[in-house]
Amino acid sequence: xxxxxxxxxxxxxxxxxxxxxxxxxxxxxxxxxxxxxxxxxxxxxxxxxxxxxxxxxxxxxxxxxxxxxxxxxxxxxxxxxxxxxxxxxxxxxxxxxxxxxxxxxxxxxxxxxxxxxxxxxxxxxxxxxxxxxxxxxxxxxxxxxxxxxxxxxxxxxxxxxxxxxxxxxxxxxxxxxxxxxxxxxxxxxxxxxxxxxxxxxxxxxxxxxxxxxxxxxxxxxxxxxxxxxxxxxxxxxxxxxxxxxxxxxxxxxxxxxxxxxxxxxxxxxxxxxxxxxxxxxxxxxxxxxxxxxxxxxxxxxxxxxxxxxxxxxxxxxxxxxxxxxxxxxxxxxxxxxxxxxxxxxxxxxxxxxxxxxxxxxxxxxxxxxxxxxxxxxxxxxxxxxxxxxxxxxxxxxxx
Amino acid sequence: xxxxxxxxxxxxxxxxxxxxxxxxxxxxxxxxxxxxxxxxxxxxxxxxxxxxxxxxxxxxxxxxxxxxxxxxxxxxxxxxxxxxxxxxxxxxxxxxxxxxxxxx
Numbered sequence: 001x002x003x004x005x006x007x008x009x010x011x012x013x014x015x016x017x018x019x020x021x022x023x024x025x026x027x028x029x030x031x032x033x034x035x036x037x038x039x040x041x042x043x044x045x046x047x048x049x050x051x052x053x054x055x056x057x058x059x060x061x062x063x064x065x066x067x068x069x070x071x072x073x074x075x076x077x078x079x080x081x082x083x084x085x086x087x088x089x090x091x092x093x094x095x096x097x098x099x100x101x102x103x104x105x106x107x108x109x110x111x112x113x114x115x116x117x118x119x120x121x122x123x124x125x126x127x128x129x130x131x132x133x134x135x136x137x138x139x140x141x142x143x144x145x146x147x148x149x150x151x152x153x154x155x156x157x158x159x160x161x162x163x164x165x166x167x168x169x170x171x172x173x174x175x176x177x178x179x180x181x182x183x184x185x186x187x188x189x190x191x192x193x194x195x196x197x198x199x200x201x202x203x204x205x206x207x208x209x210x211x212x213x214x215x216x217x218x219x220x221x222x223x224x225x226x227x228x229x230x231x232x233x234x235x236x237x238x239x240x241x242x243x244x245x246x247x248x249x250x251x252x253x254x255x256x257x258x259x260x261x262x263x264x265x266x267x268x269x270x271x272x273x274x275x276x277x278x279x280x281x282x283x284x285x286x287x288x289x290x291x292x293x294x295x296x297x298x299x300x301x302x303x304x305x306x307x308x309x310x311x312x313x314x315x316x317x318x319x320x321x322x323x324x325x326x327x328x329x330x331x332x333x334x335x336x337x338x339x340x341x342x343x344x345x346x347x348x349x350x351x352x353x354x355x356x357x358x359x360x361x362x363x364x365x366x367x368x369x370x371x372x373x374x375x376x377x378x379x380x381x382x383x384x385x386x387x388x389x390x391x392x393x394x395x396x397x398x399x
Numbered sequence: 400x401x402x403x404x405x406x407x408x409x410x411x412x413x414x415x416x417x418x419x420x421x422x423x424x425x426x427x428x429x430x431x432x433x434x435x436x437x438x439x440x441x442x443x444x445x446x447x448x449x450x451x452x453x454x455x456x457x458x459x460x461x462x463x464x465x466x467x468x469x470x471x472x473x474x475x476x477x478x479x480x481x482x483x484x485x486x487x488x489x490x491x492x493x494x495x496x497x498x499x500x501x502x503x
Binding site (some may be wrong): 053055056057058059061062063064069071083133154155189194195196344348 | 414415417460463464465468475476479483484485486487488492498499
């Protein structure tokens, strides 16, 4: 940064947290677009506004998604970021890499782009941050030869992601990594060629701790659970008690349904199975003593989305329990029905959660063939504006 | 913003090559725009282009992909066969209608 200065950004090199400015300066030593990006960002700090133009439609042949076009609004001033497109690369399930894989990615990106990345985008993809239009096809071709593919963007299926699951978590109720990989491969067409009213996301968590925040950030949230009893190792319970843990106060009294009883005298913990809502609290507090049950599967929830247009939604339950075993046919059949109904009925830029809000859970459930069950609602409706299906009403003359 | 030269006339286009003023679009210009997309226009291409142009004239927006598939009878796969950059970047650009916006 010999010719131009970045006094505001330089302040962000101070302090203990790893500085993105330091990282960008490292990249700027090798690449002019990274250098111009720093300068444009400094200008944004001065002006307190973004300097990217609206929109941008670029891509690679055969795909309608995976690349986000970006253009600087001051191309004369920052010529090397005049075109600064983002490439989304589908990550491996759970973000497990070996160094050989990362080195391959870096070699390609150093040659074809700015050298800057996000590891990772919030949907999960590897984000390759900043390249020019004429580099897109060669970048894609080289990524493809090295075994990578693009992720999703636009009004199609976005890149699915999952928690680390059974790879390194004893609570995972099914193989999140395998399901994530399977869905990604099964629905390649829906990911690369956007064809729907709007975006659609899957996220997969192995248990209700929901470490990928699927309930908040996915249209279809798949969250591991079990339907038999917690498994309690009483010897380990005693061990926790001996170590001075207040089991009654920290575990039993915090249980949302008061399903746990601790017998102080016998130093034993008992669960009332039918009352347990599988919130994970006792398991989280006593991981050596309590485990999920053995009859495992997942709860399927729908509708999670951010604020626009009609407020933020957390996903809500549509299937309380489904077994999650390859080839996941029951899940895939349900997904196909949901997409068919949404694609047929959704308005432009209407998320599936909003469509259900507009047309009603009843219509949704009938369309996808799911039975209404009490677990779908927190409480029954409070108003009496109830629709009846015509065939449910006895038509009597003069009755 | 940039310009393309065609038939001795200059047409304003944005960075992505979309026509700035859709009213300047002509069938001859479409052939020229198609070359930039490496597309040789056949009757099947024209069926989609004419459909898009008419839809845009009538409604002022591009149709949703499902609508396009239903109305033209071409599957999404077929549309990508005809326009390798897809219905938005490919077909809409050649048909001279404004580029898709939003969270692309």
